[in-house]
Amino acid sequence: MEDFYRDYILDHYRNPRNFGHLENPTVSAEELNPLCGDVIRMELRVDGDGIVRDVRFSGKGCAISQASASMLTESAIGMPLEAVARLSKDVVLENVGIGISPTRMKCAMLGLRVLKTAAIGSLAAWPDEE
Amino acid sequence: MIHLRERSAQEIRADFPIFARPTSRGKRLVYLDSAATSQKPQSVIDALDTYYREYNANIHRGVYEIAAHATEAFEAARARVARFINCAPGELVWTRNTTESINLVAYAWGHANVHAGDTILLTELEHHSNLVPWQLLAQRTGATVRFIPIDERGMLVLDGIDRLLEGCKILSIAHVGNTLGTIQPLDTIIPRARAAGALVVVDGAQAAPHLPVDVAALDCDFYAFSAHKMLGPTGIGALYGRRSLLESMPPFLSGGDMIRTVAYDRTTFNEPPWKFEAGTSNIADAIAFGSAIDYLADVGLGWIREHEKRITRYALERLMTLAAHGLVVYGPKNPNHTGGVLSFNLGDVHAHDVASILDTEGVCVRAGHHCTMPLMEKMGWHSTARASFYLYNTEEDVDALALALEKAARIFKL
Missing domain, CATH: 3.90.1150.10 (Aspartate Aminotransferase, domain 1)
Incomplete structure (x- = not known):
């Protein structure tokens, strides 16, 4: 677990990318991690071709949830909304690049769950439970 | 001790x-997480093991030897837990945990005695288990929940307490707060609450494992606590209730063991504490709770x-x-x-x-x-x-x- 806290993770935690809000998001969602009370909000701007042009996330949480969400926004920009709706947990695991302990998997997957909820239009399953 | x-x-x-x-x-x-649950000494683990290996039987009904042994051990454990907080065994109800103890009071006493317009007084640092049952009782009855405020250090502000207690039906308060560990000044608060005519419920989950507790000296009406935070097993807790209240209030859960006579159209209830212990109790864990009390009393x-x-x-x-x-x-x-x-x-x-x-x-x-x-x-x-x-x-x-x-x-x- 200590290996998880690498420099690029801490960088995304302390300098989150695409953090904040969009003027008029096309879709958005907000969700709570029941384990710790952390909240993440995702706002997406989707153009007429169904491509995600911009993403902003907001909220407060641990390094794992914040860094995962920050990296995920970078992955999602430029993707078709349909593909965002079908994203699996692998995208998060590839982004963070190292193992996450089972007890912290929910933290890592919170951003993905919120992003997928926004894309699907209804509550997505926890990606680690699919 | x-x-x-x-x-x-x-x-x-x-x-x-x-x-x-x-x-x-x-x-x-x-x-370093004993406030969540404590570890268990060998003597408590042995008590569980011995019960299941040597005299596992249901209580209060069997006429055979091991059933009598189980009943005796179960009631002896009750007596030890009761002595530990200075009440009579007949005032000590087994529950699953502190949460169930508080729910028992909120449902059984609350349902019979709390009405629209009544006030339930809590503090701002209660555990959810001493907050949510009262919110639900207030919703069912039309009562209002109020809070004794805390200052920036997490200490209760008692300046306005007499006004808060005016017309108050129930005061429910943690003896020791679980987040900051603050020991509440019950010696000051309880006499004022009783003088105001309020029922006094104490959440002792974080106190009973760590401080000498004397419910007679505290002069509270109910005191709730859990075995698992005080070296005992999970799944067993206790509720002290003033005898007159346990006698006058209606039961909580109903079914076997809590009855005296049952006809197709009516039931008379057992006397306290059994009136509040419907169904087969958590026999093994109650007995092991008694062993945990022995360990604590020894130290x-x-x-x-x-x-x-x-x-x-x-x-x-x-x-x-x-x-x-x-x-x-x-x-x-x-x-x-x-x-x-x-x-x-x-x-x-x-x-x-x-x-x-x-x-x-x-x-x-x-x-x-x-x-x-x-x-x-x-x-x-x-x-x-x-x-x-x-x-x-x-x-x-x-x-x-x-x-x-x-x-x-x-x-x-x-």
Whole structure:
């Protein structure tokens, strides 16, 4: 677990990318991690071709949830909304690049769950439970 | 309480088999989460094992030898737990835990006695288990829930208490707060609540394991606590109730064992405490709770209290040396006013990250909102890490905590 806290993770935690809000998001969602009370909000701007042009996330949480969400926004920009709706947990695991302990998997997957909820239009399953 | 001999925490630790096992990383287990649940001594584990191996039988009905043995052990455990908090066995109801004890009062007494317009008074630092049952009772009856406020240190502000108590039907209050460990001034509050005519319910989950408790001296109406936080098993708790109240109030759950006679169209109920113990009880765990009480009484609650004060004082000193890394301790910071609980944060590191790094060193702490979300919101804390101490913790445990926190500070470059 200590290996998880690498420099690029801490960088995304302390300098989150695409953090904040969009003027008029096309879709958005907000969700709570029941384990710790952390909240993440995702706002997406989707153009007429169904491509995600911009993403902003907001909220407060641990390094794992914040860094995962920050990296995920970078992955999602430029993707078709349909593909965002079908994203699996692998995208998060590839982004963070190292193992996450089972007890912290929910933290890592919170951003993905919120992003997928926004894309699907209804509550997505926890990606680690699919 | 018979004080056989003074023992060291190191000797006590040897009675708990879990401490003989290293963690998966080969570290010494440093257990600092006893406010969540305590570890169990061999004698408690043996009590469970012996019951199941030697005299497992249902109680209060069998005429054969092992059934009589089980009934006797079950009721003897009740008597020991009752003596431990200075009440009569007939005033001690078995429940699953503190939460169920509080729910029993909220449903059985509350349903019969609370009406629209009544006030239920709590404090701003209650655990969800002493908040949600009262919110639901208020919703069912049209009553209002009010709160005794706390100041920035987490101490109750008692200036306006007499006004808050005017027309108050129930005061329900934690004896010791679970997030900050504050020992509440029940000696001051309970007489005023009783003078105002309020029913007094005390959530003793964090007090009964750590302080000598005397419900007669406290003069409360109900006192709720759990075995698993005081060396006993999970799934068994207790509720002290003033005898006259237990007799006059309606039952909570109903079914077998709580009845005297049943006809197709009517039922008469058993006398307290059995009137509140519907269905087959948690026999094994109740008996093992009795063994936990024996262990605590042997060590002595006075010794435990003084030991926790010593450890908490030492921990405060050790953690102060980490202030340069951004370590902040919340709450009163005076071991005379708190149980052995320290809530803290390390710089901008989220409490869950702190707890994950401490875990790599075998150090177990709680992280999050500690089931006190309204308190966290009021104080402006997103989450905190919490270390809590008990009779088996040593200065070595505190040193391990401090070293693991230094590691977290290093990883997060604080």
